Amino acid sequence: MQIRLKIASFLTLLLISLVSMAQEGENQAFLVHEDRVKPSMTREYEKVSKDLVSACKTNNVKNINWSVASMHDGTYLAITPIKDLADIQNFNFEDLREKVGDAKFNQMFENFNKCYSNHGDYVTILMPSLSYMPDGLTTNTEGKNYRVWHRLDVSPANIQKVQDKMKELKALYASKNSKMHYRIYQSGFGNVGDYFVAVISAKDAVDYDSMSAENQKLIGDEGKKIFDEMFEYVDAYTVKRGSMRPDLAYQPEE
Known part of the structure; x- marks a missing residue:
């Protein structure tokens, strides 16, 4: 319980910090999803990525956006500007899931999972x-x-x-x-x-x-x-x- 309280307190302080940054117009926070793609799966990863973009465009998915950077070592970064930590919770593909159905949605992300051994999310500050x-x-x-x-x-x-x-x-x-x-x-x-x-x-x-x-x-x-x-x-x-x-x-x- 004590650990959970400490985590909750830390998240609250971070949320206040990010909001303050945005209000002052000084710093900009970005949510980054990093995929470390296997060398043999680069083409497949990019195909699946384009399929995801196509599905979002076809279904006019709202409340979600990202830009992508690819590094020569196989690292891909999906980058989204955020105002505060609440934006992280709101960043999801539920709109797409509802429009394409569970089976197609799950298959799309299973195809992603085949392409990398490691991936994760974090925040970076400009x-x-x-x-x-x-x-x-x-x-x-x-x-x-x-x-x-x-x-x-x-x-x-x-x-x-x-x-x-x-x-x-x-x-x-x-x-x-x-x-x-x-x-x-x-x-x-x-x-x-x-x-x-x-x-x-x-x-x-x-x-x-x-x-x-x-x-x-x-x-x-x-x-x-x-x-x-x-x-x-x-x-x-x-x-x-x-x-x-x-x-x-x-x-x-x-």
Whole structure:
């Protein structure tokens, strides 16, 4: 009972926190469903994903939407903006189940289950105060569906120190008028461990690599110094590449 009370208390505090973020217009929370697809099942997974999108469009399913990012290592992320934790409970496929029937609905998701060994859900928070997008903060970068994710795993004691260094980097990028724009996300509810992810959009791999090389020259030794100082507080660093997949996304009609 005591454990349940602690969990309920934590969820209440998190709910208040997310609502506060939305009201202040500072941070945006996203619900992420992550599928780690088996290499041999990539084609089947994408076929089933498109079948799901088609079923939702055909039946004009309401109150649910998602965008999709696919990484080169077989990870797929279904991403939905949320206002608070209540949105997570409301995010379900009951409307689709009612319209297609239990048998067809269950078969569709059984087909998904064959494609991966691990999947799960969590919340991530977009941090405008740490992000650098001088033309306007947005996740919809038209014409730039290529993505690179830079993940920095951080211990709780070093979160503020990393944030401070990220603010220094943002100020430097702004002063140099850098063309490498990025969004910073921080781990939220459902994650084990703390991390930040810098997401960069580009037209393709060549465009990203060219932009990265140009940016390194632009920020020079000053930028290298700040990065070196920041990485003193980072426990692990990984980079993944991939792209947004509009063909696997769903947005209900108005």
